[in-house]
Amino acid sequence: MLFRGTLWLLLLLPLRPPGVQGRHGTTSSGQEADEPTPWPSVQRLQEQLRTAGALSKRYWTLFSCTLWPEHCEDQETPVPPLGWSLPLWGRRSLDKLTAWICRFQDCCSGGDCRISNNLTGKNFVARMLVENLYRDGVRSDCVKMFIPTFHFPHPKYVDMYKEELQRQMQETQWRCHQSTFIFDEAEKLHPGLLELLEPYLERRSPEAHGAEAPRAIFLFLSNLGGSAINEVVLGLLKGGLSREEITTQHLEMPLQAEIIKSVDSSFGSSRLLKEHLVDFFIPFLPLEYRHVRLCVRDAFLGQDLPYTEEALDEIAKMMTYVPEEERLFSSQGCKSISQRINLFLP
Incomplete structure (x- = not known):
């Protein structure tokens, strides 16, 4: 029988060493003092304990939602997919514990209940695309979506993010003959992550990895180039063209040039663009x-x-x-x- 509960670690610590003043002006030895003096190390310890408690709560939330997803459907705050914001060793330990428990109970019957892709409010076209490519749409095991500010928020952990991203991509490609990876807000991707993606986008001959090598589709959603699109569209409208007459050929080159010269993002200076690893630039016309x-x-x-x-x-x-x-x-x-x-x- 599996009991739902948490494991508590109780630390019995002295609140203050002998001789340190208390809140009411007395020392631990009972002597009177004129003014209380704070103990900074106690405050730091309390902060660390609060942090540890919050981290333990996040581990339990992720663990319970993995085993019993039906109890997490009404949560207002979504749980990060696979615990990206948790330490790497903790995530792996959690994965092993979950796998062990799932040997004794049915954790997932349909194969999709652990997928936590959240496309609420994201690009409508990306949703339409995957819903026409996969029977289960965005809930398919073969679709992964990444948001830099959500999955890779801290630059100092980029090495950890690279390892986890590569693991997920390799597992998805191993599982699916055709996989789709969506990177929203692509202009915010760390240069190290962009470098990791380069080998996956390089063109290979069928003979290199066999004719049945897995296919992968990469979608990079970005706001880069918006000013260039507005400028070109405005000029075309003033020139007498209707909105319906504007084609991709009018905008693709100006859009690409604007992205490459962007100084606010490392995406334009990456090999993805310099080596022409991105096949198509799809501009979206501004809304009137x-x-x-x-x-x-x-x-x-x-x-x-x-x-x-x-x-x-x-x-x-x-x-x-x-x-x-x-x-x-x-x-x-x-x-x-x-x-x-x-x-x-x-």
Whole structure:
């Protein structure tokens, strides 16, 4: 029988050594003192114990959600996939313990219950793509999504991140004949992680690894090049082209050039671009007022709320539009619209 519980380690420590003043001006030997003097080492110890307690709670949360995922569906804060923010030795120990316990009970019947990809609010096109490539869509074992600020938040742990990322990618490719790896906010990837990805994107002849070598699709989602896209689209519209007449050929080269010269990201200076390892650059045209208005309507419908045409116009006008003179494109797309409609609720 498996009992759900936690393992507690109780540390019995003296609160203060002999002779150190207490809170009420007395020493531990009972002598009076005029003013209490804080003991910094006790404060540091208390902070360390609180940190250890929080870490233990995160281990237990990850462990219990792995074994009993049905009890974690109502959590407001998602558990990081495979505990990326936990120490490497701790994650591996947790994986071994989970595997051992799963020998005695059915932890996962469908093969998808341990997948914790969270694409809420992420790129809609990426979701459409994987849902048409895989029967289980984003919940497929063959789809992995990584967000730098979530999975790789601390540069000083980049070596640990590289080891874990490589392990996950190799396991996914071993499991799947066709795998998909999505890197959201790709402009924030650490140079060391970009270097790790280079061998996976290099072109190989079928003879090198056999005709049945696993296929891998890499999607890099980024906001880089947005200003170049706006500038080219604005020029084309002023030149008489309609939005529907603008093609990828109009934008691919300016977009790539803008990404390469970007000084705020290491993505443009990586070998991924210099060696032309990225096959396609897919630009997304900026949203105009009419598109934002449709987003407002969808936000109302998504919450089963009534709306008026005047409300759609009012909320759409609240967004910021660029360039400053033309005010043609929404600078934030449709972000924050769902929060803005709350201002119009009775």
